[in-house]
Amino acid sequence: MTDPRPLILSCPLPRSLPLILAPDRLAELRARYRIVETTDADLPGLPDAVLGEARYIIGQPPLDAATLARLSSLRCIFNVESNLLNNMPYDEVFRRGIHVVTTGAVFAQPVAEIGLGFALSLLRNIHGADADFRAGRELWGGEGNGAARLLTGAEVGILGFGDLGRASARVLAGFAPRLRVFDPWLPASRIREAGAEPASLEAVMAQSDVVFCTAAVTSENRGFLGAAEFAAMRRGAIFLLLSRADVVDFGALMAAVRGGHILAASDVFPEEPLPADHPVRAIPGFLLSAHRAGALDVAFRRMGEMVLEDLALLDRGLPPMVCKRAERETVARFRSRPVAVN
Amino acid sequence: MTDPRPLILSCPLPRSLPLILAPDRLAELRARYRIVETTDADLPGLPDAVLGEARYIIGQPPLDAATLARLSSLRCIFNVESNLLNNMPYDEVFRRGIHVVTTGAVFAQPVAEIGLGFALSLLRNIHGADADFRAGRELWGGEGNGAARLLTGAEVGILGFGDLGRASARVLAGFAPRLRVFDPWLPASRIREAGAEPASLEAVMAQSDVVFCTAAVTSENRGFLGAAEFAAMRRGAIFLLLSRADVVDFGALMAAVRGGHILAASDVFPEEPLPADHPVRAIPGFLLSAHRAGALDVAFRRMGEMVLEDLALLDRGLPPMVCKRAERETVARFRSRPVAVN
Amino acid sequence: MTDPRPLILSCPLPRSLPLILAPDRLAELRARYRIVETTDADLPGLPDAVLGEARYIIGQPPLDAATLARLSSLRCIFNVESNLLNNMPYDEVFRRGIHVVTTGAVFAQPVAEIGLGFALSLLRNIHGADADFRAGRELWGGEGNGAARLLTGAEVGILGFGDLGRASARVLAGFAPRLRVFDPWLPASRIREAGAEPASLEAVMAQSDVVFCTAAVTSENRGFLGAAEFAAMRRGAIFLLLSRADVVDFGALMAAVRGGHILAASDVFPEEPLPADHPVRAIPGFLLSAHRAGALDVAFRRMGEMVLEDLALLDRGLPPMVCKRAERETVARFRSRPVAVN
Amino acid sequence: MTDPRPLILSCPLPRSLPLILAPDRLAELRARYRIVETTDADLPGLPDAVLGEARYIIGQPPLDAATLARLSSLRCIFNVESNLLNNMPYDEVFRRGIHVVTTGAVFAQPVAEIGLGFALSLLRNIHGADADFRAGRELWGGEGNGAARLLTGAEVGILGFGDLGRASARVLAGFAPRLRVFDPWLPASRIREAGAEPASLEAVMAQSDVVFCTAAVTSENRGFLGAAEFAAMRRGAIFLLLSRADVVDFGALMAAVRGGHILAASDVFPEEPLPADHPVRAIPGFLLSAHRAGALDVAFRRMGEMVLEDLALLDRGLPPMVCKRAERETVARFRSRPVAVN
Structure with a gap:
């Protein structure tokens, strides 16, 4: 008998789930979802069965057209690094109505x-x-x-x-x-x-x-x-x-x-x-000030809360309302370098 | 023929009129009032004619009962140093309805x-x-x-x-x-x-x-x-x-x-x-921080504006509304040391 | 042995203590003070012992100079009708430092x-x-x-x-x-x-x-x-x-x-x-609208709360801070007719 | 030589362009865009050349799949009636990245x-x-x-x-x-x-x-x-x-x-x-109140201003930011009846 919980692929480096979720919130995430912990590099090599079931990604892995096609149930990519990279076929992502959202507001x-x-x-x-x-x-x-x-x-x-x-x-x-x-x-x-x-x-x-x-x-x-x-x-x-x-x-x-x-x-x-x-x-x-302005524990923890709230909306067939959505028109125009450390 | 303008005794040390009034406002004060510039020490020695005509004092000179009695037209003492000293017979001051006001709000x-x-x-x-x-x-x-x-x-x-x-x-x-x-x-x-x-x-x-x-x-x-x-x-x-x-x-x-x-x-x-x-x-x-928090030029200049506004009210027989009034009940309880420098 | 509680003369018509104080607040007033309930007309006829001990009046009785002189401990008159009448020798009231306050802010x-x-x-x-x-x-x-x-x-x-x-x-x-x-x-x-x-x-x-x-x-x-x-x-x-x-x-x-x-x-x-x-x-x-704008129960009840707060300040030798104080300069200029009904 | 201005199909009934745009704003609209005034019924019968060039629609005409396909340059539908009707193939609309926006916020x-x-x-x-x-x-x-x-x-x-x-x-x-x-x-x-x-x-x-x-x-x-x-x-x-x-x-x-x-x-x-x-x-x-709450002239006029601002963004390749965007997930769930009168 199959596990009915939605499946999440998690590859949030340089963040980690414990960084962005307090222990009780992480427990809530694990209770509500099946989590497959992977990496940007390993994700394309996951079995079709896993990719095909994945509803959500936490992270911003590079995706080529083929991998995207295999992610046939994908609904939302939660970019918790928060700088948008031009590393996936956004046209197709948006054509399919997959949301790409960021938590940079924290x-x-x-x-x-x-x-x-x-x-x-x-x-x-x-x-x-x-x-x-x-x-x-x-x-x-x-x-x-x-x-x-x-x-x-x-x-x-x-x-x-x-x-x-x-x-x-x-x-x-x-x-x-x-x-x-x-x-x-x-x-x-x-x-x-x-x-x-x-x-x-x-x-x-x-x-x-x-x-x-x-x-x-x-x-x-x-x-x-x-x-x-x-x-x-x-x-x-x-x-x-x-x-x-x-x-x-x-x-x-x-x-x-x-x-x-x-x-x-x-x-x-x-x-x-x-x-x-x-x-x-x-x-x-x-x-x-040595790039210290944003990197507060309380900010990272707020990321996970935003993800949990939007997951709940998406689970109910509603659009995400808390994270910021990338826009089809502007997503490819951002040029911030990704961060390597938190 | 006498000058009909109200008479002000001015002894605002450590402040000075040019410190607390921008040039145009100082000109306005001089146009609206007769100003007798004096000092805390010299004030009691002023002629009866001057003391008896003085409507306002800008400063906080020590006043004994006799001098206060000679200040028979006094309506308001504008303390622009702003710490209240226990240096005058406040009971009699308040009995006569003389206002004692401070500009410390600046x-x-x-x-x-x-x-x-x-x-x-x-x-x-x-x-x-x-x-x-x-x-x-x-x-x-x-x-x-x-x-x-x-x-x-x-x-x-x-x-x-x-x-x-x-x-x-x-x-x-x-x-x-x-x-x-x-x-x-x-x-x-x-x-x-x-x-x-x-x-x-x-x-x-x-x-x-x-x-x-x-x-x-x-x-x-x-x-x-x-x-x-x-x-x-x-x-x-x-x-x-x-x-x-x-x-x-x-x-x-x-x-x-x-x-x-x-x-x-x-x-x-x-x-x-x-x-x-x-x-x-x-x-x-x-x-x-070396007692720098309040001593901004803009604050001193605001003092003079407050005095001008309340003078205008007092001239019309109204009570002062901008400066803070000392209270009969608490005036003698303050213990802040006066400042020696601005 | 004498009752050490301050004495209040109460003649608040057309208000009444139960109108302006909820039952628990009225009980508090009665516990903190001795209350002599009187009327505008009867007040001058009270014995010297009572008038001489009265610290506060709740009401706005007409006071002539003689009665005021007998009210030798008077500290504050709480006018809960709220329109100031020109019915007492204000000069002497203010000379003695008696506060006249109103609760019209309610x-x-x-x-x-x-x-x-x-x-x-x-x-x-x-x-x-x-x-x-x-x-x-x-x-x-x-x-x-x-x-x-x-x-x-x-x-x-x-x-x-x-x-x-x-x-x-x-x-x-x-x-x-x-x-x-x-x-x-x-x-x-x-x-x-x-x-x-x-x-x-x-x-x-x-x-x-x-x-x-x-x-x-x-x-x-x-x-x-x-x-x-x-x-x-x-x-x-x-x-x-x-x-x-x-x-x-x-x-x-x-x-x-x-x-x-x-x-x-x-x-x-x-x-x-x-x-x-x-x-x-x-x-x-x-x-x-037939003069209905202010006359809400909640407004009358707030009157009593204001009186209680200022009584507490006055008892501690502080000036009243909640009711509005009449001003020596303007008290005699008001011309609102008093109200006959609440 | 062709007119380089973007083409708008206008069928805003029960609104009209003069209702939603003050004269100077309507002039601005006409200066910036070619306007083809049509109706819900006539729109599908417009020549391919017109439909194929239309970048924007002001109105909410019923669109079948075939008509939508002929509207090959369409970027945004401005629904100025403001109740969303389920009268077009929304899946395809969103797949193509066409924005559907409403001005009901006015x-x-x-x-x-x-x-x-x-x-x-x-x-x-x-x-x-x-x-x-x-x-x-x-x-x-x-x-x-x-x-x-x-x-x-x-x-x-x-x-x-x-x-x-x-x-x-x-x-x-x-x-x-x-x-x-x-x-x-x-x-x-x-x-x-x-x-x-x-x-x-x-x-x-x-x-x-x-x-x-x-x-x-x-x-x-x-x-x-x-x-x-x-x-x-x-x-x-x-x-x-x-x-x-x-x-x-x-x-x-x-x-x-x-x-x-x-x-x-x-x-x-x-x-x-x-x-x-x-x-x-x-x-x-x-x-x-007889459905009068919203229907103020000032509200209708604000509609046109919203449309003008978002047209300017869209012209620059940016997403609309002023009107409210219909969401792929919820657009078909609204059940408000359209209005017949303004």
Whole structure:
């Protein structure tokens, strides 16, 4: 007698099921589904019987047309790494109505929070004043507030208005900023609905006291922020690089900070890890974070909860509503490099 | 023929009129009022004609009963230093219906903003990770997130719910925290109206992930936070000292952080400036700020705007509505030391 | 041996203690205090021993100078009727530091709610369409929506920004209106803090789709809204009279509605009850409510809770923080007629 | 030389292009696109050249497989009637990646607003008190407030959490209700994100002071609210029928109101128009509205703006982001009857 539970192929590297599911949630997953643990490399070699029964994949294995054809019951691919790779015949995937979904939204809240922390640290020199205090060279009271500014009522720009851009707007709520958003893939009404003003890239760069860069890398926007864009910023304004290093000309960003025109913080870098002698390490006014913004345990655990909720909907014949669905039109345009470590 | 404009005695040290009023606002003040610039020491020696005509004082000069009697037209004392001193016969002041008002609310927003910045820096080790990165010893991704936690949805406590406590709640709005407030001078309904839960000191200390200490020093609460209170905090919780050092047993606070039980940030210290060899300078997990939280130009300028608005009300026979009024019952209970520098 | 509990003189007509206190709260009051139940007329005849011991009065009895002098321990008068009468020597009351407080804030929420209900009923003709439907003459779909308009994004004016004006702004929050406020006793910054724009009376009348009139009657504003003000309103705009009839020229308001220039709702009238043949009863577009807006049981019960909270503060030597304090400068300017029924 | 502008087939009955587009927007549409105005009946008879070039359809014409095949360039069907009909081979539509989108979201705001208006009218008897006042039988003050209740802080239930359910939550924001939502197609996390509690149908019916019924009719939920559900409501609670009459057993709803157990308002009816002698017309406590809730000019005009914004995205090879996309899994489950009039 056969096991009636839906079958899941699991190959979530670099994630793992225990990383993304708390013990009780992992037990729930194992109770509700048959799990075949495999790898990207081994998956195509699984027997037809297994592939043909698989309803769901947790992971983002490369799939060729033949393997996809053998996955005849496939309903949804849960990409828990969260960067979309162009490694399967998406046309056919969408033709068959297979959902491809990602759980990257879990990083939005942690990254937005540290982004606001970066902004406040730079506006008030929290990190620098602490270092000075420890070194016995602190300045007291107004003396220590040279360039200090308030965030309340400031003009804030957001580049890209996906999950991270929206989460950034959310953590800023208590500061009542004037919010301008540049997102070329989003219509104006969707930005206005969120309480922000749609704006051109030029307007965001030139009229912001703080810029949250949350744009994903696509086939169209590599290095779209360069020397000219940074030069157009207000003197003393703050640029926060929170998404991917490839959207900026990193050398130009360093130059703009080194020259004293702007302040910056970055969580992402052209190479990771960064060489020990990389010049960014020595630039005053450039706050540094080693790709730590999103990688919180609580974020990974939320991934598994999203998968469980959408599995439940799919089991009932409903579409997934919690994970983000890849779009037929844009799925092949993303260019973020996959992560190798969690 | 006499000048019909109301007469102001001005002795705002350590502030000055140009510090608290932008040039155009200072011109407006000078146009609307006759200003006699004096000092705390010189004021009692002014001629009867001047004292008898003075409607307003900007400053907080010591006044004895005789001088107060000579100030027969006095309507309002604008204390722009903002700490109330027990240096005048308040009973008689209030008997005569003279308002005593302070402009300390201007510091609430800057202090609340840096307080949130402290919290995010400690929750995510922003300052420490930047220092490590500069020293070439950064940890990448999740490796660098040992104790990192989200603020969103955290339990946050606020001690004291005056202007600063309320501003703290406001900047926290985007994080949807569960907010508990301890304020023994405030009835429960006023705390609930602001969206927070009234709580005992014990509950705030024991159930918070982050505590904003915003309580003023009074005759009743010196050192009310000591070893027992810090020991009752959750392991790894964060204590932010944003008001006055005298409300804590500073040695006990240092010990709690040094022992690794809690993290802390402080903008105020038992002595200011602090000796070069003060042990707090070397405690890991203790974020340091040299009484810089409030002293922003924009805050000083707001003082003057508040004074101008309330002067306009008083001129029309209305009570002041913008500055905070000292209360007959509590005015003599405050014990904050006056500031000597801006 | 004497009873150490503070003594309260109670003469709250037309309220009563059971009206304003739920049974358990009334029991609490009786447990915490000695209550002497009296009347406005009988109070002056109470023995010196009683008057001399009375710490609090619940009610608003007329007090002459002699009686006030005998009330030598008096700390606070709780006016639970809530309209301030000019029936005691206020100068002496304030000179002695006796608080005079009112509980009228309890009506703000019920009146604001019905005010929004009036606005929506008039914007969408909810009441008229229901009457038509019952009479079998309803119009279906868009046919029935002649002048229907949305409130979301509308321009809304508020006249007077006390408790009721603020509560009105609060219930409007979900409609994201552009809010203009006229309040001559309030400085601009206090209006801006609440998220509204300070505006002149002219601007509010001329630029609003809906006007909430929440202004109290004072010695200065009787009938300040007349034919000219109503004529300046937008054609089809809505005027909601929620405070007191004496602030408008009621005949002019009726004429403006009868002529089809504006729509209106009123909860208050020049005479109450209104004669059976009063012409307002027959004016289409004039929504009528017989002074019902505030008189909810839940509002009366909240009065007692406010009194209990402030009594607790006063008992501890703190000032009242929940009830609204009368101001020395304005107490004698109010002109609302007292209510005879609850 | 050919016209390079994309071709639109337009058959939006009962809408029309001038209904859904203001003159300037219609001009914009005509400038950006070639428009072929047709009808549901005529469309299949259009020449192959026209069908083969059509990129977009505005309307919801019945399409058989053959016609769909001839529409070889079709990218998106804009259903501006907004009820999805099961009148085309959806499997093939989705296989080809043709978007089917609806503009029904435009009705959410007008319906939510009148829904709140119904709630306030019933809670305070605004409509009834006005009728009584006109008839000279009004009750003054508390006498007229028999069953009056506040909405602030009430327990409110929402059935269905699509655009209308969410808009209802939004207009309720100023009342800080405790909000419970039942929506069997939506995972719990999506409801929590919106600040509401996911709840069972039973919990919503039994624990609400006011229920907003916003659920669409599907193949699964016809008449899911019947005598048992209404009997489970709190005595005196309010049921607002804002979506479609088919989700309730209308007779049972009438009986529950007639018996005095609950109050209700309805904008939709089992037959429209309703017979002159329909018994609902005479039930006290049943507020009636003749399918007027959504049909505002401003709503129809917003339809066209949504279409224009999504056309612009589609023209650039991006997916539509403003209109709501029909889902492959659920498109065939909707059972709302189309409307015949606007």
